[in-house]
Amino acid sequence: MKHYYQLKVGLNDLYPNIWRQIIVPASISLDRLSDVIQIVIGWENIASHYWATASGEFFAEYIPPRKNTGVSLENQMPLFDILNKKGQEMEYMCVIESDDLSRSDRWRHIILLEDDHYKLSLYEKEDDRLPFVRCVAGFGKCPPENVGGIGGFYAYRQIMTERKQPQFGNMFREHGGINCPNCHIYDPNYFDIDTVNRELKKYCRWSRNRHYLWLEEEDLDSSW
Structure with missing residues (x-):
């Protein structure tokens, strides 16, 4: 029987909070969990990140070329080695630097372990070939990644919601435009869980062999 966690991933610095509740294997490595978070929140995966x-x-995608940084590689760390008791938390930080490095947008996510022995229901069938990863709840529309951080997002949300402000046209073109047919109907509370779960299913199917296989804890020396 595989071991699963129920996590709550929240952009807790925003009000109201944007959050997702997800089910993942306890053995998932941090690099894989990063991919899952990018999908469920709605990010475009253009930011660098660390844990x-x-x-x-601290864990990151790569280790900076300096000795004694105290940073370890995320793909060698399974989640259960960090979070193993209900109520424990960790941070996942996404950082986007401007082209001239004069500004960085930071998006802090709090990862809360809500259930350290989640039991799949009769409707949540396991597939021996694929890991079970599912989003079960959520709230709020993902901010545009390059909107200018939290302050920029609040301004964007107000402009997009009210629509009558003169900046609406520029915002619409810069953060959606013709590639987003419904952007003119902006609902900050919107969350499409069905689309998210379809993307998660595709991710699990097509990216299994990037670093490690999804393994059981008893099979792991370091991580999946």
Whole structure:
């Protein structure tokens, strides 16, 4: 029997919070969990990112070319080695630098372990060939990644919601435009869980072999 976690991923610095509730294998590695978070929140995966634990550990996509940075590779760390008790948290930070490096947008996610022994229901069937990953709840529309951080997002949300402001046309073209047919109907509370789960299913099917296979904890020396 596989071991699953129920996590709540939240952009807790925003009000109201944008959040997702997801089910993942406890053995998922941090690089894979990053991919899942990018999908469920709605990011475009253009930001760099790192993880910070309550004990002061840091994990990233790569280790900076300096000694003694205290940063470890995320693809070698399974989630259950960091979060293993209900109520534990860690941070997932996405950072987007401007072209001239004069500004960086930071999006802090809090990862909360809500259930450390999640049991799949009769409707949540396992597939021996694929890991079970599912979004079960959520709230709020994902901000545009390059909107200017939290302050920029609040301004964007107000302009897009009210529509009558003179900046609406520029906002519409820059963050959606003709590639987003429904952008002119902006609902900050909108979340399409069905689309998210379809994308998760495709991700699990087509990206299994990027670093490690999804393995059971008893089969792991380091991570999946």
